[in-house]
Amino acid sequence: DAKTTQPNSMESNEEEPVHLPCNHSTISGTDYIHWYRQLPSQGPEYVIHGLTSNVNNRMASLAIAEDRKSSTLILHRATLRDAAVYYCILRDVGGNKLVFGAGTILRVKS
Amino acid sequence: KAGVTQTPRYLIKTRGQQVTLSCSPISGHRSVSWYQQTPGQGLQFLFEYFSETQRNKGNFPGRFSGRQFSNSRSEMNVSTLELGDSALYLCASSLVKTGLSYEQYFGPGTRLTVT
Numbered sequence: 001d002a003k004t005t006q007p008n009s010m011e012s013n014e015e016e017p018v019h020l021p022c023n024h025s026t027i028s029g030t031d032y033i034h035w036y037r038q039l040p041s042q043g044p045e046y047v048i049h050g051l052t053s054n055v056n057n058r059m060a061s062l063a064i065a066e067d068r069k070s071s072t073l074i075l076h077r078a079t080l081r082d083a084a085v086y087y088c089i090l091r092d093v094g095g096n097k098l099v100f101g102a103g104t105i106l107r108v109k110s
Numbered sequence: 111k112a113g114v115t116q117t118p119r120y121l122i123k124t125r126g127q128q129v130t131l132s133c134s135p136i137s138g139h140r141s142v143s144w145y146q147q148t149p150g151q152g153l154q155f156l157f158e159y160f161s162e163t164q165r166n167k168g169n170f171p172g173r174f175s176g177r178q179f180s181n182s183r184s185e186m187n188v189s190t191l192e193l194g195d196s197a198l199y200l201c202a203s204s205l206v207k208t209g210l211s212y213e214q215y216f217g218p219g220t221r222l223t224v225t
Contacts, residue, residue: 098155
């Protein structure tokens with residue numbers, strides 16, 4: 001399973017944008033980049049995923065580097081409810097196995 | 111659309127006993143995956159079932175098993191419980207289509223405590 005590297009923790013102010021980085025230098029051509037987050041006392045929640053092009057949805061944006069060796073999850077305006085552990089995961093198109101790393105703990109200050 | 115449901119939500123068992131956890135996926139989702147979450151090891155993949163067949167398995171001992179029924183509902187079983195099996199067990203369901211990567215939807219989990 002291809003691995004990802006994320007910072008252990010990040011801090012943001014409420015109402016400001018947050019850029020969560022992820023490095024995946026061993027990504028293969030068929031690996032999708034998935035982001036999930038886990039709020040306290042809840043199961044993980046899907047955020048966004050992409051293959052090559054940047055992606056936007058109602059929750060966030062995903063910016064993927066041209067060589068696909070890194071990506072950035074962008075929360076446009078952080079709220080206190082965005083405080084969670086964010087996981088960047090590479091997922092092969094052939095399977096549903098998610099390999100979770102330690103993720104990034106995002107703290108949002110009011 | 112109803113989300114993924116898991117029963118029971120909380121369970122206390124004694125070492126040596128066995129336990130069965132249940133998961134009902136989102137309607138139309140035929141893939142069900144199971145994960146174990148502990149403070150020390152984080153989230154770890156147990157196995158995935160699709161169309162009643164196990165199609166992927168994580169690195170867990172044979173005491174951990176599962177099955178999927180024709181209506182896509184899934185159960186996982188842990189036999190001869192050990193203290194280290196205390197964890198949050200999460201179930202996730204997903205659509206499956208060749209060549210595409212779909213998101214997984216997680217249930218709230220079953221909190222198992224082994225004493």
